[in-house]
Amino acid sequence: MTRREAHAPERFVPVREGGLAGVRVLLGVSGGIAAYKGAELVRRLRDAGAEVRVVLTENAARFVTALTFQALSGHPVRTSLWDESAEAAMGHIELARWADEVVIAPASADLLARLAQGQADDLLTTLCLATAAPVSVAPAMNQQMWAHAATQANATLLRSRGVNVFGPASGGQACGEFGAGRLLEADEIVSLLQARRGPRELAGARVLVSAGPTYEDIDPVRFIGNRSSGRMGFAVAEAAARAGAEVVLVAGPVALATPVGVERIDVRSAREMHEAVLARAKSADVFIAAAAVGDFRPRDIAVHKLKKASRDSGLELSLVQNPDILADVAALEPRPFVVGFAAETEQVEAHARAKLERKRLDLIAANEVGAGLGFESADNALLLLWPDGREALERAGKVELACALVSRIAALRAARASA
Ligand code: CTP
Numbered sequence: 001m002t003r004r005e006a007h008a009p010e011r012f013v014p015v016r017e018g019g020l021a022g023v024r025v026l027l028g029v030s031g032g033i034a035a036y037k038g039a040e041l042v043r044r045l046r047d048a049g050a051e052v053r054v055v056l057t058e059n060a061a062r063f064v065t066a067l068t069f070q071a072l073s074g075h076p077v078r079t080s081l082w083d084e085s086a087e088a089a090m091g092h093i094e095l096a097r098w099a100d101e102v103v104i105a106p107a108s109a110d111l112l113a114r115l116a117q118g119q120a121d122d123l124l125t126t127l128c129l130a131t132a133a134p135v136s137v138a139p140a141m142n143q144q145m146w147a148h149a150a151t152q153a154n155a156t157l158l159r160s161r162g163v164n165v166f167g168p169a170s171g172g173q174a175c176g177e178f179g180a181g182r183l184l185e186a187d188e189i190v191s192l193l194q195a196r197r198g199p200r201e202l203a204g205a206r207v208l209v210s211a212g213p214t215y216e217d218i219d220p221v222r223f224i225g226n227r228s229s230g231r232m233g234f235a236v237a238e239a240a241a242r243a244g245a246e247v248v249l250v251a252g253p254v255a256l257a258t259p260v261g262v263e264r265i266d267v268r269s270a271r272e273m274h275e276a277v278l279a280r281a282k283s284a285d286v287f288i289a290a291a292a293v294g295d296f297r298p299r300d301i302a303v304h305k306l307k308k309a310s311r312d313s314g315l316e317l318s319l320v321q322n323p324d325i326l327a328d329v330a331a332l333e334p335r336p337f338v339v340g341f342a343a344e345t346e347q348v349e350a351h352a353r354a355k356l357e358r359k360r361l362d363l364i365a366a367n368e369v370g371a372g373l374g375f376e377s378a379d380n381a382l383l384l385l386w387p388d389g390r391e392a393l394e395r396a397g398k399v400e401l402a403c404a405l406v407s408r409i410a411a412l413r414a415a416r417a418s419a
Contacts, residue, residue, distance in 0.1 A: 020045065020048040020049045020050040020190070020193065020194060020197070021048075021049030021050075022049065022050075022051070023049070023050045023051070023100045023101060023197065024050070024051045024053075024098055024099055024100045024101070025045050025050045025051065025052050025053075025099070025100070025101045025102075025103055025193075026052075026053055026054075026055065026095065026096075026098070026099035026101070026102045026103070026127065026131075026133070027041065027042060027045065027052055027053070027054045027055070027073075027103050027104075027105065028054075028055045028056075028057070028102065028103070028104040028105075028107075028111075028124040028127070028128075029054065029055070029056050029057070029060040029064065029069070029104075029105065029106065030057045030059065030060050030104060030106060030107055030108040030110070030111040030124065031057050031058070031059020031060045031062060031063060031108055031110070031111075032059075032060075032063070032106045032108045032140050032141060033063065033174045034105075034106035034140035034174070034182075034183040035056075035060045035063040035064045035106060036063065036064055037105070037106065037140075037183050037186065038054075038060075038064065038069070038105055038106065039064065039068050039069065039072055040186040041103075041105055041186040041189060041190070042054065042069060042072040042073050043072060043186070044186040044187055044189075044190045045103075045190055045193075046072075046073070047190075048190050048194065050101075052073045052075070053073060053075050053077075053078075053095065053098070053099075054066075054069040054070075054073050054075070054077045054078075055077070055078045055079070055095075055123055055124050055127065056069065056077060056078075056079045057079070057111065057122055057123075057124050058079065058080070058122065059108075059110075060079075061079050066079060076089070078092075078095070078123055079123065080122075080123055081122065081123045081126060092123060092126055092127060092130065093130055095127060096126075096127045096130035096131040096132075096133075097130075097131070097132075099127075099131055099133040100133055101133055101134055101136065101193060101197070102127065102128060102131055102133050102134070102135045102136070103135075103136045103137075103138070103189065103193065104124070104128075104135070104136070104137045104138065105137070105138035105140075105166075105183060105184075105189055106138060106139070106140030106141075106183045107137035107138055107139045107140065108139075108140070108141055109139075109141045109145045109146070109148075109151050109154075111124070111125075111137075112137065112139060112151060112154045112155060112158065113150070113151070113154050115128055115135075115137070115154075115158060115163070116153075116154035116157045116158055132260055134162070134164065134196070134242075135162075135163045135164070136163065136164035136165075136166055136192070136193060136196070137158065137163060137164070137165055137166065138166040138167055138168070138183055138184050138189050139151075139155070139165065139166075139167060139168045139181070139183075140167075140168060140181065140182060140183035141168075141181050142173060142175050142177060142181055143170075143173060143177050143178070143179025143180055143181040144177075144179075145181065146168060146179075146180055146181040147179070147180070147181075156397065157397075159397060159399075159400060160396075160397025160398070160399050160400060161397075161399065162238070162242070162399050164192070164196060166184055166188070166189055166192050166193075167182070167183065167184040167188070168180055168181050168182050168183060168184065169182040169183070169184050169185075169188075170182065200242075200243050200244030201243045201244065201406065201407060201410035202240055202243035202244050202245035202286075202406060202409070202410055203243075203244035203245075204244065204245075204246075205240075205244075205245045205246070205285045205286060205413075206245065206246045206248075206283065206284045206285045206286070207237075207240040207245040207246070207247045207248070207284065207285065207286045207287075207288065208247075208248050208250070208277065208280050208281060208284040208286070208287045208288070208336070209233055209236050209237045209240065209247060209248070209249045209250070209287075209288045209290060210233065210249075210250045210251075210252075210273060210277055210287075210288070210289050210290060210291035210293075210325060211230045211232070211233020211234055211236070211237065211249060211250070211251050211252065211254070211290050211291050212228055212229075212230030212233060212251045212252030212253065212254040212256075212291055212292070213225050213226045213227070213228040213230070213252045213253065213254070213291070213292050213294070214226075214252045214253075214267075214268065214269055214270040214272075214273055214291065214292075214293050214294045214322075215252070215253050215268050215269060215294075216269055216270065216294050216296070216297035216298060216322075217268075217269070217298070217301045218298050218301065218302065218306070218317065219301065219302035219303075219304065219305050219306045220302075220303075220304065220305055221305050222305075222306070224294060224296070224297070224298070225253075225294070226292050226294060227292075228252070228254075228291070228292035229254065229256075230251060230252065230254030230256050231256065231398050232290050232341070232380060232398050232401075232402070233249070233251070233288075233290030233291060234249070234251075234254075234256050234259060235398040235399045235401070235402035236288050236290050236402040236405060236406070237249040237259050237262045238259035238260075238262070238399060238402065239399065239402035239403045239405070239406040240286075240288075240402075240406050241259055241260065241261045241262050242403070243403075243406050243407075243410065245286070247259075247261070247262045247263065248262075248263045248264075248265065248280055248284075249262050249263065249264045249265070250265045250267060250273055250276045250277050250280075250291075251264055251265070251266055251267070252267060252268065252273060252291055252292075253266075253268055269294075269297065269322075270293045270294050270297060270322035270323065270325070271297070271322065271323065273291060273293060273325060274322070274323045274325045274328070277325050277329065278325070278328060278329070281329045281332055281335070281336060282332055282334070282335075282336075284336040285336050285337065285413075286336050286337045286338075286339065286409060286413070287326075287329045287336045287337070287338050287339065288339040288405075288409075289325060289326040289329070289338075289339065289340050289341060290341050291325070292343065293322060293324075293325060294322055295321060295322055296319035296320065296321055296322060297319065297320060297322055298317050298318065298319060298320075299318040299319065299320050300318075324359075326338070326340050326359055326361070327359050330359055330360045330361060331360075337362045337363075337409065337412070337413055337416075338359075338360075338361050338362050338363075339361065339362060339363045339364070339365065339405075339409060340355065340356070340359060340361045340363075340364045340365070341364070341365050341366070341367070342355050342364055342365070342366040342367070343366075343367055343369045344366060344367070344368060344369070345368065345369055345370055348366050348367070348368050348383060349366065349383060349385070349390075351366075352364050352366030352383065352385055353385055356385055356386070356387070362386060362387075362412065363384060363385070363386045363408065363409060363412060364384070364385050364386075365382045365383070365384055365405055366382065366383045366384075366385065367380055367381060367382050367383070368381070380395070380396070380398050380401055381393060381394060381395040381396070381401075382401050382404075382405065384405065384408050386408075386412060391404075391408060393405070
């Protein structure tokens with residue numbers, strides 16, 4: 001296997017001169033023999049036009065000197081949270097805000113573990129928590145350490161939180177072994193960073209997303225709800241915002257943080273969600289219905305808590321149908337690009353395609369629920385169907401899937417615009 005083949009899924013584009021012009025890159029270097037390659041990376045980043053500031057971990061400083069990085073970056077290098085003079089010049093929070101991109105190269109197994117844990121036990125991990133900038137890591141370690149289930153789980157968790165994992169490459173290692181764990185070349189890292197920042201797929205588009213469950217009140221203390229966690233819809237909102245869209249998220253009752261840059265409207269019932277979505281749908285370019293909307297609601301909401309009439313009396317609830325938000329948006333004229341979700345327990349593709357046609361959708365994202373997938377899990381797998389195509393997205397973190405969904409939406413809209 002050649003080194004190129006080992007990381008074939010990543011597409012390298014030639015480093016563009018000035019491709020990172022004016023971009024403020026905070027380069028973190030962690031402790032490992034590949035730390036010396038960080039010096040070359042500073043050069044390549046600056047050649048591409050970036051402004052670079054460097055943070056070394058305490059262990060990195062055992063392999064390389066701060067002076068080297070100071071000379072190459074043209075700025076003082078930080079190594080500790082507890083450096084009073086450096087904190088007085090540019091405090092760690094200011095530094096976290098200063099960055100447009102945080103890149104950690106090399107990222108050791110220990111650093112990945114600490115990031116995955118959300119630790120803030122040194123300057124670099126603290127900066128990673130304190131920054132709103134995208135974080136990219138280029139792992140470098142012994143191939144056994146990279147292959148270890150703990151490291152793989154950490155990398156998967158970081159990816160699911162939106163951290164870009166660049167590489168590692170395969171090849172001969174400093175320890176004499178051969179395998180995956182080599183730091184990517186400096187040019188490759190710069191190229192990946194450039195590609196990631198490249199033209200954003202949904203720049204300027206107005207995207208409306210519905211997410212989470214709905215609660216249909218029975219009386220002041222009881223409701224009919226469902227198990228939707230809202231995570232898929234929140235991931236979709238986050239992915240659309242990252243792709244440059246202006247995002248409004250209409251959320252049912254969930255305990256999730258609002259993604260950065262997203263406007264959130266909280267609702268409770270299907271009718272409230274219907275009203276909030278329909279008020280905004282005409283001015284949206286894309287509507288993505290990721291909510292698990294309750295199909296029925298009690299005909300009347302009891303003003304007082306319902307009491308048991310006698311020891312063995314039952315209770316009959318009379319239910320009426322809720323409006324179908326997705327179908328109502330799809331019926332608008334003009335209408336946005338309409339994306340639905342379909343949670344199915346069997347014959348996923350057949351049922352989802354029927355739903356795509358019945359609701360006149362532009363795209364449907366179908367998933368099988370049950371067996372550890374879907375509603376309550378962090379992972380999911382999606383089958384994307386549109387009138388003349390399909391794409392199966394393998395099981396992955398919801399943020400990764402959401403990014404793939406957003407790319408497909410962007411591609412279908414672009415194809416329609418040029419048709
Ligand atoms: N949906 C909606 N409003 C509703 C019901 C569903 O907007 N009142 C949307 C969901 O957000 C999802 C899609 O419709 O994007 C599919 O929902 P689902 O419940 O799977 O489909 P139904 O139309 O209810 O079909 P069925 O119950 O027959 O599976």
